[in-house]
Amino acid sequence: QLQLVESGGGLVQPGGSLRLSCAASGFTLDYYAIVWFRQAPGKEREEVSCISSTGGSTNYADSVKGRFTISRDNAKKTVYLQMNSLKPEDTAVYYCAADLLGSGSCSTARTHFGSWGQGTQVTVSS
Numbered sequence: 525q526l527q528l529v530e531s532g533g534g535l536v537q538p539g540g541s542l543r544l545s546c547a548a549s550g551f552t553l554d555y556y557a558i559v560w561f562r563q564a565p566g567k568e569r570e571e572v573s574c575i576s577s578t579g580g581s582t583n584y585a586d587s588v589k590g591r592f593t594i595s596r597d598n599a600k601k602t603v604y605l606q607m608n609s610l611k612p613e614d615t616a617v618y619y620c621a622a623d624l625l626g627s628g629s630c631s632t633a634r635t636h637f638g639s640w641g642q643g644t645q646v647t648v649s650s
Contacts, residue, residue: 525550525551525639526548526549526550526551526556526622526624526639527548527549527550527639527641528546528547528548528620528621528622528639528640528641529546529547529549529641529642530544530545530546530618530619530620530640530641530642530643530644531544531545531547531644532544532545532644533617533618533644533645533646533647534645534646534647535647535648535649536610536646536647536648537648537649537650538610538611538612538648538649538650539609539610540610540648541606541607541608541609541610542607542610542646543604543605543606543607544560544604544605544607544618544644544646545602545603545604546558546560546602546603546604546605546620547601547602548601548602548603548622549601552598552601553577553596553598553601553602553603553622554577554598555577555626555628556577556622556623556624556626556628557574557575557576557577557622557623557627557628557629557630557632557637558574558575558594558596558603558620558621558622558623559571559573559574559620559621559630559634559637560572560573560574560594560603560605560618560619560620561618561619561620561621562614562616562617562618562619562646563616563617563619563643564615564616564617567616570585570587570616571585571634572584572585572587572588572592572605572618573585573588573592573594573605574594574630575594575595575596575603575630576628576629576630577598577628577629578628579595579596579598581629581630582594582630583630587613588607588614591607591608591609591610592605592606592607592608593605593606593608594606603620605618605620607646610646610648611648612648612649613648614646614648615646615647615648615649616645616646617643617644617645617646618643618644618645618646619640619641619643620640620641621637621638621639621640622637622638622639623636623637624636624637624638624639
C-alpha cells in the first residue's frame with residue numbers, strides 16, 4: 525500500500541532555510557491530500573500544513589504562517605515543505621501523512637490520515 529518517506533531535515537541556524545520532501549511509493553499521489561505535522565519532546569503533536577490532492581487548497585498553522593510554503597509535484601509523487609526564517613521553536617521531527625480515504629481534501633478528518641514514515645529531524649540552533 526501507500527508508503528511515504530520524509531527527507532531533507534538537518535541542522536540549521538536561526539533564520540536559515542530547509543526544504544523537506546515527502547516522497548510516495550506504492551501508488552499515484554494524485555488522489556491524496558497530504559499533511560505535514562511535527563512532534564517535539566514534551567509538546568503536543570502539531571499539524572503545520574496541508575495541501576489538497578491537486579494543490580488547489582493549502583492551509584498553515586498560525587505558528588508557521590508566512591514562513592513555510594507547502595507545494596506538490598504529483599508527477600514526481602512528492603510533496604514539499606519549504607521552511608524559511610527558521611526559529612529554534614521549529615525544532616522537531618517532521619512527518620507527512622496522506623488521507624487514506626483518497627478524498628483529496630484537507631477537510632477530511634485527521635483520523636483518516638496515515639502512512640507516515642520515520643520522519644525527518646529538523647534542528648534549529650546557533
